[in-house]
Amino acid sequence: MGELAYHAYAAGDLPRAVTASWAAAAAAESEAAHGERLPHLDRVLTLWDRVPDAAMLVGADRLDVLECVVEACHLGGIVEHGVAAADEAVELLDATTAPERAARLFYYRAVLKNQSGGGSVGDLDRALELLPEQPPTVLRGEALAELAASRVFSGDAAGAARAARAAVEVAEQTGTPALAARGYAYQGLAAAARTGSAITYFEKAHAAAADPQTLLTVVLWESAALVTAGQHHAAIEAIQQGLRAAHETFRFAEAGPILLVKWAQALTALGRWPETLGLIDESLTGHLPPLSKAALLLCHARIVLAQGSSAAATSSADTAAALLSDGRWARQYQLQLHTLRTDIAIADGEALRAGEVVAEALAADDLATHHHEVWPLLATAARIENAPTDLASIADQLPVTTVVDTAHRAVFTATRNSDPAAWAEAVSAWRTIGQRYDLARSLLGCAEAELAVGNRTAAREPLREAAELAAELGATPLTEAAGQLAERARVALEVSRPEPAAAAPRTFGLTPRETDVLRLVAQGLSNRQIAAELFISGNTAGVHVSRILTKLSAATRTEAAAVARKHGLIEPD
Secondary structure, rough: OOOHHHHHHHHHHHHHHHHHHHHHHHHHHHHOOHHHEEEEEEEHHHHHOOOOOOHHHHHHHHHHHHHHHHHHHHHHHHHHHHHHHHHHHHOOOOOOHHHHHHHHHHHHHHHHHHOOOOOOOOHHHHHHHHOEEEEEEHHHHHHHHHHHHHHHHHOHHHHHHHHHHHHHHEEEEEEOHHHHHHHHOOOHHOOOOHHHHHHHHHHHHHHHHHOOHHHHHHHHHHHHHHHHHOHHHHHHHHHHHHHHHHHOOOOHHHHHOOOHHHHEEEEEEEOHHHHHHHHEEEOOOOOOOOOHHHHHHHHHHHHHHHHHHHHHHHHHHHHHHHHOOHHHHHHHHHHHHHHHHHHHHHHHOHHHHHHHHHHHHHHOOOOOOOOHHHHHHHHHHHOOOOOOOHHHHHHHOOOOOOHHHHHHHHHHHHHHHHOOOHHHHHHHHHHHHHHHHHHHHHHHHHHHHHHOOOHHHHHHHHHHHHHHHHHHHOOOOOHHHHHHEEEEEEEEOOOOOOOOOOOOOOOOOOOOOOHHHHHHHHOOOOOHHHHHHHOOOHHHHHHHHHHHHHOOOOOOOOHHHHHHHHOOOOOOO
């Protein structure tokens, strides 16, 4: 039908193009091919005013078509297009005569806006006003669940918990386990400050998740809670489970970006930077919502700054800033951006600029709401001499609800007091969590504090370990700082160095990830199968295959596999 629609349009047979496009959209819908469905629907809308009897031909009016566009965008994670279609549909629809239809449009628009970080509590409130509490409906429960998500990510844990509980009640009344699973998951997020309660809610969510789609939703938010709690290895396991479910359920476009962001954040925290940079590079080749792109760029900026490239960090930070909206969902990333820019200014020796960034960020009235992001900002700000803000007063009023918060508070206290015992507490906290770069910085702080009180013996081991960790991470400025401190203090560093690598075989310029893809190409896997195997999008898999063919000067996948075997790029069959 899609081909017929194309040829009819090209031939100027517009009535047939409309009917064929509408039929092709229906066929794509039946196969859950939302990305393929959308162009056919767009063609119908484009031709609508040029075909006088279009409504009669397709058996639907323009509003019906717009609703289909909004639904396809909602299911396919296509934000801007979906919001624009929803805007037009809302203008055409009289909510007083079709309240449930209007409520569904408000709900879809809210979900789409939330994906871009804009947030849309107003749309959700409007949807709930239009939907009666009795008899309860699944759509009302879905709107409550989405409201819970909006509340939790805007820092309103109490409001999120209320909405999530209400969603669970609707789920129980309507016999909808999938909705119950979402409600429990959002209760888990709202209870993140109480680890035991959060785990209980996520266990209930898993129990209610009877299908891959629902499991994906649960894992999506479980991974967010685990990253916030500093349980990065567990988060990565959950993320990979979620990415498999995303491929199985054809929801990668919707859920993949969030999971990829959490994966990058967990890898960054663990100091697995080459993996992170590869993941970011891969992810940015695909279609991502602005908020997801911004979050990945912030991870990139942190890593390259730690590696010594202030210019690259500034570039990524500026690009991220342009992508961040003023919406409540983006607030956590705005605070992360402030911390990053403070770190960049300190690295560049611009203390005045660093102080200005901190003063602007800490003047907000929602610091307690976003305390997970404010604690690292305070720890960074403590490094500024004569900071322009009363940091201690802010710290005294800031909640501490996770082990990561505890670690940042320890760094803040140690930086201000230069006390070896305080630095030892920070070292212990980061070692428990497993955040290697933060551990290395705290070890260096500990060594400096010990040397300041004349204890060279006590300084030697933290200084040696800091230097070794920094070298392993490729954190050049930190490595140099450890070396300079050792030289000034006349402390000999015995940092183990890897043996020189043997001459590498010819690789044709393939990256490690491209080699992974090539191995799967040689096994005969399709792009979609490769994507599922490597936890990437189908589009990214296709980009890798194209690059591989170019580098190997191969015309086909079969030829690429033959070249790979001939040159030992992959194991022979």
